[in-house]
Amino acid sequence: MKYCSDCAAPLRVEVPAGDNMPRKVCSSCGAIHYRNPRVIVGAICEYEGQLLLCRRDIEPRRGFWTFPAGFLEVGETTAEGAARETFEESGAKVEIEDLCAIINVPYIAQVYMSYRARMTNPHHHITPESSETCLIAPEDIPWDYLAFPTIWHSLKFWMADRAAGTRSFHTLDLTTRPREPIARERSADVADE
Template sequence: MKFCSNCGATVALRIPPGDTLPRHVCPSCGSIHYQNPKIVVGAIPEWEDRILLCRRAIEPRHGFWTLPAGFMENAETTAEGAARETLEEACARIEVGELFTLINVPHISQVHIVHRARLLDLEFAPGEESLEVALFAEEDIPWQDIAFRTIAMTLRHYFEDRRHGNFRFHTGSIALPPFSDSP
């Protein structure tokens, strides 16, 4: 950040009084500009024994497969964000279920939140950010072509829980990646 979004003056990086971390502070108007982690929300759209995946039409990880997910918007819940992202990326309508994974990705200042969801029908198609969308049984998942480690981690938990007939909430963290974790 170089300029204050309130008055346009050049900001300085310093620790404000009463704080412990460096922040972008405007010496002209006194505004403190906090930069906080981004929240990524998504869904595991289920239809019988298959799940819906999207092949990315955008970077990062163009051409790789992922669950429908993206950055949460202001004034929406995580469930609303997951439903919106599924509609945008897969043109699919879902009933959002329970929270399934929460994965911290501190090296890129993100938190990834994925809900289980039920596809309401089989009407789906690639949205603007997807090359294709398809339903996959566990044995057909393109594991070598999964875009993000958070998605691979979520899918492994999902299929393991399904085998045991007991879905539970999972948390975790991702260290520095061999491939990207940005949506």
């Protein structure tokens, strides 16, 4: 960002009075432009013991698998956002249950929230964001082909809870960027956990 979104004047970087971090400040109107983390919401959707997965048809990580997730919109709760993203990416209608995990990803300025959800019926279909959707048994999750570390860890948390017969709340800080490709690195981790 080089210009003020309020008045279009050039921005400068400085530490505003009363602040402790450099910010972009308008050279004309003085507006402070903060860069804050984005919230990503998703749903681990289940129908009769199977999980809903979507093959991404958009970048980044086009062709890799994920559960439905995306950016939270202004004016919606995190649960509403997870349900909306599920419908947008798979056509599935869900009832959001409880929060499974919050994963902080500071290296890309994101906070990721994954919910447990129940599909209200088995219907799902491809969308502009997903080239394929499917219901699969948990033991058939394509671990080597999951799109992002947040998806991998969220599903691992969900699987551990399922095995233990519990519904725990999990947190994780992913503080270092993984080397590409993500999928190949994760396959070795599956055996370790």
